[in-house]
Amino acid sequence: MKVLFIGGTGNISTASSHLAIEKGIDLYHLNRGTNKAGLPGVNTIFGDINKPEELSELQNHSWDVVVNWIAFTPEDIERDIALFQGKTKQYIFISSASCYQTPLQYPVITESTPLCNNLWDYSQEKIRSEDRLMKAYRETGFPITIVRPSLTYDTVIPIAIGGFREWTTAKRIINGEEIIVHGDGTSLWTVTHADDFAKGFVGLLGLTTAIGHAFHITSDEILSWNMIYKIFADALGYEARVVHIASDFICKIEPSFTGTLLADKGESVIFDNSKIKTFVPDFKATIPFSEGIRRTLKWFNENPERKVVNEDKNQKIERILKAYKSL
Template identity: 80%
Template sequence: MKVLFIGGTGNISTPSSKLAIANGIDLYVLNRGKAKVELKGAQSIIGDINKPEELSELKKHDWDVVVNWIAFTKEDIERDIELFSGKTKQYIFISSASCYQTPLSYPVITESTPLHNPLWDYSQDKIACEDRLQQEYRNNGFPITIVRPSLTYDTVIPIAIGGFDKFNTAQRILNGKEIIVHGDGTSLWTVTHSDDFAKGFVGLLGLQTAIGHAFHITSDEVLSWNMIYKILADALGKKAKIVHIASDFICKKEPSFTGTLLADKAESVLFDNTKIKTFVPGFKATIPFSEGIKRTVKWLLEHPELQNIDEETEAKIENVLKAYKGL
């Protein structure tokens, strides 16, 4: 099976690339050649998907599957439809579980949960991408499959404030400083290791019964945010000094946190993975957060150059803490 990954060397996509190669898939990876990740067994195509003059090599191929890991806008989708119509048997779009109804009218999410998130431009753009792809599938048979990850981690720290590609909150824990946990910390969430995500995702590659369908792929482990931060602190060998602050207070003081809080992580969410397990019977998430985050923390501590302390984020955290305390 001949598969093209546009991207393929990121936090979520790298384990999927490695598993695809291990499963004997003939994998091509299109990127700008700047990634430090080495994918042994993959064939590299150097180019920018937004620069047609750099895509002469790409246009020589027909594909069994094309996966775009880095499409974010409707314009990206229009470009891909033009590039790959008649050139691939399956086109997989990486969307986001943040597209699901916000706030939820029912806490258990299935793939039929409405897509509606008026609080975050990122989610609205992903929904617009999905809408355009569904239209092209209905009208012209463009062979789409949609995948919606949710807070998936490997080389990042999956928390709401001062995490992901930033090391701020982890460093605050290491330094014995206070950290912010939104709400009272009892709302529920699911974090998924990228190695587990890859098991479900790679099973969709070339799966013709998945054409026209959407899937989320998450762990079945459900944790409170208090537990997520406690487990993170344990992995760092410290205790977290948690300050609970209401999400709406946080976002009022620092509106830039709205996307990751009020638009995404402020309320309990439970994912029903029946669909991905039905289409990919071998899928099962087996890496608990207590194990996975130890791997992530160990890797980051061994690579201090990747411990990104963002000064602007740090100032925002301090501003929220001071405002909450009335200082």
């Protein structure tokens, strides 16, 4: 099976690249040449998907599957439909679980949960992209599959404030400084290691029955945010000094947090993974957060330059704490 990943060396996609190679898939990456090392076993086509003049080599290929890990807008989708119509048997769009109804009217999310998130431009653009793809599937038979990850981690720290590609909150915990946990910390969430996500995702590659369908792929481990932060602090070897602050208040003081909190992590979510397990019977998430976050911290510790502290984010955290304590 001949597969093209547009992207493929990111936080989520690297694990899927490794597993695809392990399973004998003939994997290509479209690469701008910024990552010189590449991944062992991957064929590289150099070019920028946004620069048609660099895609002459790409145009010479036909594919069993094309996966775009870095498409975000309907304009990206229009470009890909024009590039790959008649050139691939399956096109997989990486959407987002943040597209699901916000706020939720029913706490258990299935793939039939409505898509509606008017609080975050990122989610709205992903929804519009899905709409365009479904239109192409219905009207021209463009062979789409949609995948919606949710807070998937490997080389990022999956917390709400001061994490992801930052070491900001980690450093605060290590230094004994207060950290913010939104709400009372009892709302429920799911974090998924990229290696687990890859098991479900790679199972969809070339799967004819998945054409026209959407899937989310998450762990079945459900944790409160209090537990997520406690497990994170334990993995660091420190005790977190937690201050619980309502999401509304946080976003009132610092509106830049609206997307990640009110539009995404501010309420409980429980994912029903029945659909991916039906289509990919071998899929089972087996990496608990307590194990996965230690892998992530090991990756950060291997290179101190990865431990980026965002001083602007630090100051925002301090402003929120100061405003909260002045009430």
